[in-house]
Amino acid sequence: MSFQFNFSFEDQNISADDPQDDKPSLESKDLETAKEIPSKVTEEILAAEYEVLDVNKAVAIRCLRSKSVEEKLSSLSDDNCIKKTVENHSDLIPNVYEGGLKIWECSVDLVEHLCETRVPLKGLSVLELGCGAGLPGIYALQQQAHHVCFQDFNEEVISHLTIPNVSLNVDSETMSQKCRFLSGGWSQTGSDLIPSERYDIILTAETIYNTESVPSLYKLMRRGLKPGGTIFVAAKTHYFGVGGGTRLFEQYVHNQGDFTVTTCKKITGGVQREILKMNWNAEAR
Ligand SMILES: C[S@@+](CC[C@H](N)C(=O)[O-])C[C@H]1O[C@@H](n2cnc3c(N)ncnc32)[C@H](O)[C@@H]1O
Secondary structure (H helix, E strand, O other): OOOOOOOOOHHHOOOOOOOOOOOOOOOHHHHOOOEEOOOOOOHHHHOOOEEEEEEOOOEEEEEEOHHHHHHHHHHOOOOOHHHHHHHOOOOOEOOOEOOOOOOOHHHHHHHHHHHHOOOOOOOOEEEEEOOOOOHHHHHHHHOOOOEEEEEEOOHHHHHHHHHHHHHHHOOHHHHHHHEEEEEOOOOOOOOOOOOOOOEEEEEEEOOOOOHHHHHHHHHHHHHHEEEEEEEEEEEEOOOOOOOOOHHHHHHHHHHHOOEEEEEEEEEOOOOOEEEEEEEEOOOOO
16 A cells, blocks of 8 residues: 655655654554555535534634534444444443544633634644544644644544544645545554654644553653654543543653653643643763
């Protein structure tokens, strides 16, 4: 399988085969493991009902209603994973469906934080891991990121939610030239989900609930972040009944020794949530 990238590496002085890059680059077989989903925008998407998410009265993001996407997927004749989820009245079925159809509160926290602290995104390359509805990635596009790669576990989520949401918020040129959509599990694709380009900013929300998948998520972060880049992780301090959370993640990152982690924000109303920021340790880049 071969992939066509819409981004121009020359624009940012990055080469896919940068000889100065001391991290291992990907072999062509690795590209076969990540699935690139074409950003097809149909009349149906354009006519779909959406709601407008108003973040701090400063950011407006249009998104499809999760319920209607779920209903649509469960009515399709093919055997998609969402059917099982709807039948089981479940938010999440481990290794089948990881909750991407719902908007989780930390993704809103993350948009809020990026907006309030005016994190510069203009002209930068951004990767959103475990994107689901894709709010932080869409915000990055609104702030004129150079390009955004959206990744989710489920192809159904990317095709029926992420792509429609992106198309509701940006014009077709931005969609075709600046966006890329990938589906696949972090561990199934190992550390090889990301082709050899790396990103200035990695965003991820509500993805560290399962301690078993943290090592593969971490590998992707390590592989995917440029020198000088920053990662923002928005998550609950503790995921009751699941086990993961920000303290355990922080400890894991600390033990690996590649990044420094700081807590930039704590949100205490309701279940405690946090925004963590990760930067390369000087010696680890
Ligand atoms: C709880 S949802 C959060 C979705 C979205 N970020 C939000 O906050 O609304 C967790 C997301 O992480 C992704 N995810 C979880 N485990 C994964 C894995 N092992 N490999 C790839 N993606 C995974 C799923 O795609 C899912 O969209």
